[in-house]
Amino acid sequence: MRWLSFETAGKASFGVISASGDGVVDVGASAPDLADLKAAIAAGRLGALAAAAANRPADLSLSGLRFLPVIPNPAKILCAGLNYRDHQAETGRGGEPYPTIFMRLAAAQVAHDQAMLVPAESTALDYEGEIALIVGKGGRRIDKADWLAHIAGFAPYNDGSVRDWQRHTSQFTPGKNFVRTGGFGPWMMTPDEIGDPSELDLTTRLNGEVMQHAKASQMVFSFGDLVAYCSTFVDLEPGDVIVTGTPGGVGAARTPPVWLRAGDRIEVEIKPIGTLVNSVESE
Numbered sequence: 001m002r003w004l005s006f007e008t009a010g011k012a013s014f015g016v017i018s019a020s021g022d023g024v025v026d027v028g029a030s031a032p033d034l035a036d037l038k039a040a041i042a043a044g045r046l047g048a049l050a051a052a053a054a055n056r057p058a059d060l061s062l063s064g065l066r067f068l069p070v071i072p073n074p075a076k077i078l079c080a081g082l083n084y085r086d087h088q089a090e091t092g093r094g095g096e097p098y099p100t101i102f103m104r105l106a107a108a109q110v111a112h113d114q115a116m117l118v119p120a121e122s123t124a125l126d127y128e129g130e131i132a133l134i135v136g137k138g139g140r141r142i143d144k145a146d147w148l149a150h151i152a153g154f155a156p157y158n159d160g161s162v163r164d165w166q167r168h169t170s171q172f173t174p175g176k177n178f179v180r181t182g183g184f185g186p187w188m189m190t191p192d193e194i195g196d197p198s199e200l201d202l203t204t205r206l207n208g209e210v211m212q213h214a215k216a217s218q219m220v221f222s223f224g225d226l227v228a229y230c231s232t233f234v235d236l237e238p239g240d241v242i243v244t245g246t247p248g249g250v251g252a253a254r255t256p257p258v259w260l261r262a263g264d265r266i267e268v269e270i271k272p273i274g275t276l277v278n279s280v281e282s283e
Contacts, residue, residue: 001050002274003153004187005037005068005111008060012036012068015060016053017187023058024065038071038239041136041152046190067111069184070155071134076240077104077182078230079130079159081172083220083245090253099221099229102172104159104182104243112185115281116160118260119178124163125260125280128246129204129212129268132157133223134188135240140231147227150236153188154200156268156276157243160260163252179283183266184241189273197223201271202247207264214247221245 002017006024013028014037027040027049034040040049081100088094110116118125136152160182166175176182194200197216204212216223226242251258260266264280 001046001190001193002187003037003046003070003190004185005070005072006060007066007068012072014040016050018056018058019054020058022062024060024062025053025056026059027053029059036072038073041134042238046136046152067113067185069106069109069111070132070188071184071239071241072109073106074239074241075237076234077106077243078240079104079176079243080221080226080245084214084218084247085220086214086248087246087250088220090248090250094220099226101230102176105177108177108179109182109184110180110278112183112276112278115180115279116158116183116260116266117178117180117281117283118262119162119181120283122162122164123259124252124257125181126161126163126251127204127206127211127260127266128159128161128250129202130157130159130246131200131202131216131244131270132184133227133242133244135236135238135242138235138237138240140235142227142231142236144224144228147224148191148197150227151191152238153190154194154197154270154273155184155188156186156270156273158183158266158268158276158278159243159246183268183276183278185276186274194272200273203269204249205267205269206258211251211258212247212249216244218247219245
C-alpha cells in the first residue's frame with residue numbers, strides 16, 4: 001500500500017492510494033480515533049486499515065490534493081550524511097568507520113507539490129535526493145538483521161541543504177534546518193510491495209535533467225546498519241524518520257556550482273515508490 005498524509009476541507013487526514021491509482025481513500029475519515037498516520041502506525045493498525053480500504057472507491061482525486069509531509073509530525077528525523085562513496089569522493093569527506101548522523105526538524109519539511117524556499121540569507125540551496133525510512137515498530141538496540149521488521153514504509157526525500165550555512169562550522173545543523181527546505185513525499189510504500197530494498201532506484205532531476213542516480217545497494221552503511229546504529233543511542237519510535245544519505249551529483253560539487261533558483265522544478269524519484277516533486281521559490 002501507498003500511505004499518505006493530506007489536507008481536505010481544511011482538516012488534516014491520511015489515507016491510501018486507491019486501487020485505480022488516481023485517487024485517495026480517506027482512511028482518516030473512517031478512523032476518527034486516530035489523529036494521523038503516525039498514530040495509525042503507532043497503534044499497529046496499518047494492515048487492518050489497508051484491508052478495509054482495499055475495495056473502497058476513492059474519496060478524493062489526486063489532482064488538486066493538498067499533500068502534507070508523509071509524517072507531518074515525526075518526533076525525530078535522523079539523517080545520514082556522506083553515505084555513498086561517490087558523494088564522499090566529490091566532497092572530500094567521509095570514510096569514518098561509523099555513520100555521520102545529524103538531525104532535521106519537522107518544521108524544516110515541505111510536502112510534495114509544494115515549494116521549497118531559498119532563504120533570504122543565502123543563494124546556496126542545494127538538492128539531495130534520498131530514500132527515507134519510516135519507523136513502524138519502535139525499539140532500542142535493534143539488531144541489524146531485524147531492521148526491516150521495524151520499518152513501516154519507504155519514501156522519497158529531498159534533504160535540501162543551505163550549503164554556506166552548513167559549512168559555517170563542522171556541524172551540519174544550521175544548513176539542514178531552514179524552513180521549508182526538506183521535501184518529503186508524496187507517500188510511503190509498505191515493505192510488502194518493495195521487494196528487495198537494496199534494489200530501490202533513486203534518480204534526482206532538476207528541470208528535467210538527471211543530476212543524481214544510484215541504487216540503495218551502493219550505500220556505504222546499509223539500511224540495517226543505520227537502524228542498528230541510530231537505535232543504539234536513541235529509542236526509535238513509530239513515525240520516526242531515518243533519511244539514508246544522498247549519492248554523488250549534488251549541486252555544490254559541480255563546476256560551476258548548481259544552486260536551486262526560484263522557478264526551478266526538482267524531482268526525486270524512487271522506483272518503485274513514486275516521485276517527489278517540488279517547485280522552488282525565494283523566501
